[in-house]
Each structure stands twice: as structure tokens, then as C-alpha cells.
Amino acid sequence: MNKLWNRNFTILTIGSFISAFGSAAAGIAFGILIYIETQSPLTLALFTVANIVPRLITSIFVGPFIDRYSRVKLIYSIDFFYSIFFGIVALVLFSGYFDVVIFTLIASLFGIIDTVYQIAFMSLYPEVISEGNHSKAYSISSLIWPISAAIMAPVAAYFIENFTFGVAILMAFNAITFVITATIETQIKVKEKLNTKSIENKFHFIQDLKEGIRYYKVEKGILGIGVLFAAFSFVYAASDLLRMPYFINHATLNLQHFSLLISASAIGRMVGGVIHYLFKYPVAKKYLIAVSVYLTVEILGATLLYMPYILMIIVSFIVGLLSVTSFNIRMSATQTYLPGHIRGRINSTQQMLWNIGTIVGTLSIGFIAEYSGLEYRFIILCASVVSLSAIFLIPLRMKNEFKKIYNVEV
DSSP states (O other), X not given: OOOSSOHHHHHHHHHHHHHHHHHHHHHHHHHHHHHHHHOOHHHHHHHHHHHHHHHHHHHHHHHHHHHHSOHHHHHHHHHHHHHHHHHHHHHHHHTTOOOHHHHHHXXXXXXXXXXXXXXXXXXXXXXXXXXXXXXXXXHHHHHHHHHHHHHHHHHHXXXXXXXXXXXXXXXXXXXXXXXXXXXXXXXXXXXXXXXXXXXXXXXXHHHHHHHHHHHHHHOHHHHHHHHHHHHHHHHHHHHHHHHHHHHHTOSSOOHXXXXXHHHHHHHHHHHHHHHHHHOOOOGGGHHHHHHHHHHHHHHHHHHGXXXXXXXXXXHHHHHHHHHHHHHHHHHHHHHHHSOGGGHHHHHHHHXXXXXXXXHHHHHHHHHHHHHSOOOHHHHHHHHHHHHXXXXXXXXXXSHXXXXXXXXXXX
């Protein structure tokens, strides 16, 4: 068996852990800041969409670029930029300045850069994993965000509720984590599998795009996965948008209760990640396990806010644990299935589909929440019809195509 913890995998994993602590704090803080300042779910929705629309546009065009140029250099260069970017945001917040339009523009800029980063990272990650260790590696990857969120969600809520410049402090912390991460990542040395096809004319970019689109005509299962998770993104957008305002406006619950819910889900993901690291699911059962998890997670997520708080915590833990199962099966299978020279283009298209789902979900749910007068938890419940329908229409009807991708040894 090849060693999983080789030099490159270790560096990339440690760097990701460090930056994730700052990102978790900043991500939670930004949403809370916008809602507290405006008290409007629609404004929060528009802020979210302002971050996602540039991702959608960028993801259409960035794939061919990422397939031709060093992903390692892109990753550490962007992390160095992030350290400066969030340092400036922190200074602005320390001055006491707040303007929703300016911060929306900042969110748009971040969306563009982060799309390049995420696709480059997703495309590089399989190349630092030794043969036969992809399932374990994605188990480790699935732990990064949950550990960070479990620790930083209550910390972020505490700073925001107890310090005048709590959000500014969290942004400064984020800047520090990125400069440490970027410095570590400069030490990655890997022979990348890039698109080395010769550039015959100035229209090579369009040719690269067409090659990526043609891949979907052959691999219907990969397209099905993209569309399925676009539907999931629609529903996740409803939950992400309305759960935090639900707690802030609740008669007895508050922001700390919301942060503990995030932590419970994150701890569930951590436990799930450890289980996946230690044990492998039967290869022939992975498709069945994945579909069962999809159904369970969507039903539990839709009904979560109707439960007593202690049950919310327990169910949030279970959803987190099951979500890691979904993530591990999907990512380890698809990223090893995709050819290295085209991985950037396919990943960028998948991101585009997911972003479309998020944009449509965020805008429609934001308008409904702002003007309908319906309970936030009821809106989330209704939105789940989209994801549940998608499960029956896509993976259950495309069983053979999904099995070909999921039921493999990785």
C-alpha cells in the first residue's frame, strides 16, 4: 500500500486546516453582520447572490485556464492575495465604516477569486494522493471544514455579541491564517497533469471549452451528478439564508443557539470523516448508500426547525455525519473518474451548475421570505420538494450511470 501522508498531501492538508479556521469565522461573521445591520432577509439574499453570480460567470471560463497552468502556483498566489484582501477589510471595519453596497461589491470580488481557487484546489487534490488512498484522503478533506466550523462558530458568535469590533477582529484573524497557509503551500512540489495540447490558433480557448462540453455527452452520469447537486444547492440556499434569521428573531433562541447547531453538524462531519478514514464501504453498495443518504439528509434538513432544540442538535449531528458519507463517495469517485487533463473544465462546469441552483434558490427564497409573511421554517420545508423530486428523477432513474461512477474501488 502506498503511503497517504506524503510530502505534498501533508503540506496541502495542513495549509487547508489553517486557512479553514479563518474562513469559517469570516464566513459566519459576514452573514451575521449584513443581517444585523439591515434586518432584511432579502438584502441578505442579494448579498449572497452578489457573491455567487460572479462565481457562475467565472466558472464558465476558468476551466480551460486551470487545465493549462500550474494549479499549485494559482493556489498559493491567491492565498497570499487573501491575506492582503482580508487585512484591508479588517481595517475598514475597525474604522466603524459600513455600507451594504460596498460590502456587496467586496463579496462579488471575493466570489470571482474564490471560484478560481476552489476549482484549482479541487483539480490539484487528486494529484497529491497516492494510488489506492483516495477514499482515505477525501475522508481527511471532509474533516477540514467541520473541525474549523465546530470551533469557530461559537467563537465567532461570542466575538460578535461581546465586542464592538468583533467582526473586524475575525477578519484580521482570517488574514493571518492565509499568509501562514500561502507560505506553507509554496513548498508543494508535484508534477501536475495539465492540458499540454498544442495551441494551434487564437481560438484554442473555445476549442478547450467545446472539448469539456463534449465530455458530458459521453458521460451522462457526471452530468446527472451536476444537475442533482444543483437541485440540492437550491434547497441548501433556503436553509443557509433563513436559519440564522429564524434564531435571531425567535422568542427564546438566539445567535449562540444557532452557532451550537453549526457546531453539532460540524462534529457529526468530523465523526463521519473519521469513520471513512478507518473503514471502507463495500464497493458494490456505494450507490445504494449514497441515494439512501440523499433522501435521509433532505428529509431531516427540511423538518429540523420544527423539532425541540435538543432534538435539533441531535439531528444536526446526524445530518453532518451522513453528509460526509455523501461527500466522500461522490468526491473520491468523480475526481478519480475524471481524466486529469480535463478535470478543471469539468469541475468548473459542475461549479457553474451548483451556482445556478444557489442563485435561483437564494433569490426566490429571499423574495418569498421578505414579502410572503410565511414562517421561515415553513419556507425551508416547502423548498425541500425540489431536492426530493430531483433524487427520484435523477439518481434513481439513472441507476446504471451512477453505479458506473460510484461503485468503484478508490
